[in-house]
Amino acid sequence: MSAQSADPTPDPAARPVVEERPTIVMCPEGPMLLRGDAVIEDAEGNRHRTTRPVSAVCRCNKSATKPWCDGTHKLLPKKLRP
Amino acid sequence: MLLPKARGTLSEQLFTALREEPGTAVVLDAGVADDAEDRAIALWASYELHYRGFEDVDDRWEWSPDVLRVRAGLEEVLESELRERYDAHRPERTSDRVEDLAKDLFDYIAAHDGPSMARYVQTDATEAQTMELLRQKSVYHLKEADPSAWVVPRLPTGPKAALMELQFDEYGDGNPARLHQHLFERGLEAAGLRSEYGAYVDEATVPVLESNNVQSFLGLHRRLRAASLGHLAAFEATSSIPSRRMAQGLERLGFPDEIVEYYREHVEADAVHEQLAVRDICVPLVAMEPNLADDVFLGAFACLDTEDRQARDLLERWGVDA
Structure with a gap:
């Protein structure tokens, strides 16, 4: 081994640490994003398994495909959105 | 797929050259194009060399300087026309703060007013009109998501992962049976239409070709990566x-489940994707590179504008007030 000095201490600003992404995200005026496999029990007791890596769960209660978001929140007046 | 039919002087010259051996000296000038239609099909074919190519064209043409030169000339026209239309529809931002970008972008998209083809299909379209729409839409849906794939290696960590x-x-x-392009293929077949890639390019309208071209243009130019993501x-x-x-219109007309399912899949998938595209892709990219904010809106406009033009053109052909 040659007598090279040890690597300089890495500059933290040069290699930003990426934060772990959240599993659940509340989207302003929109759905709740849910990452990973999950089974959701709705208000009637019916169970729904997620079918994609990220799912959007309805929060405005007006979706035609509950428990999943179908974009209907965008048709509501702003004050009725989640 | 074979080369499409030429639609004017430039596309005739280009397609004649592409049937020769690569390296054959060709002098092509975008300026000889007869009109927008001639330009659109020539540009579409020059982009297609980067996707799946043509059975009657040697693959080595993809990086021919002669083809790239004529492509650049056509892109110049495409970009200047797009920017001219965008100048009349620039967003009124709440602020320059990245914290306001998601809201401003959603609002900008929601405020855009254009003819709704989906509403017409839902309640009024005939079966023949809907079949024509599916043929036109097939030009994009059979390569759905591909133009955005060019952008991946050009992004920093967060937006890239998102x-x-x-x-x-x-x-x-990871499941080929769920690939969106494949869902559309199955839908076309069930509806009695051809499903092979590029099957209906010869009847594609100019706005359909231009819309396709805008997506490839934004996806293939690194300087426009933020516009490609704004489009997405x-x-x-x-x-x-x-x-x-x-989906409701197709059910009303008695179309088979496979094509209805393609649209049903997009109801839920795109309710997720819109949040990811805005909040996890565009916003973090602009947070890192604030000077890209306007390009995000340019790309969003490009999408809304080209979708409008496709819809208006078809509705006009059908004699429907848009």
Whole structure:
């Protein structure tokens, strides 16, 4: 081994640490994003398994495909959105 | 796929050259194009060399300087026309703060007013009109998500991972049977239409070709990566509700389940994708590179504008007031 000095201490600003992404995200005026496999029990007791890596769960209660978001929140007046 | 039919002087010259051996000296000038239609099909074919190519064209033509030169000339026209239209529809931002970008972008997209093809299909379109629409839409849907894939290696860590999360779902989450392009293929076949890639390019309208070209243009130029992602965000954010209307219209007309299912899949998928595209892709990219904010809106406008032009053109042909 040659007598090279040890690597300089890495500059933290040069290699930003990426934060772990959240599993659940509340989207302003929109759905709740849910990452990973999950089974959701709705208000009637019916169970729904997620079918994609990220799912959007309805929060405005007006979706035609509950428990999943179908974009209907965008048709509501702003004050009725989640 | 074979080369499409030429639609004028330039495309005739280009397609004649492409049938020769690569390296054959060709002098092509975008300036000889007869009109927008001639330019659109010539540009479309020059982009297609980067996707799946043509059975009657040697693959080595993809990087021919002669073809790239004529492509650049056509892109110059495409970009200047796009920017001219965008100048009349620039966003009124709440502020320059990245914290306001998601809201401003959603609002900009929602405020855009254009003819709704999905609403027409939902309640009024005939079977023949809907079949024609599916043939026109096939030019894009059979390569759905591909133009955004060019952007992946050009992004920093956060937006790159987020774009892949979205694209993974577009490509069926690893399951070829769920690949969105494939769902559309199955839908076309069930509806009695041809499903092979590029099957209906010869009847594609000029706005359909231009819309396709804009996506390839934004995807293939690194300097326009933020515009490509803005396009993606607007596309996803204007998809869920129209997809539900399309599904209802197709059911009204008695179309088979496979094509209805394609649109049903997009109701839920795109309710997720619009949030990812705006909040996890565009916003973090602009947070890192604030000077890209305007390009995001340019791309969003490009999507809304080209979708409008396709819809208006078809509705006009059908004699429908848009």
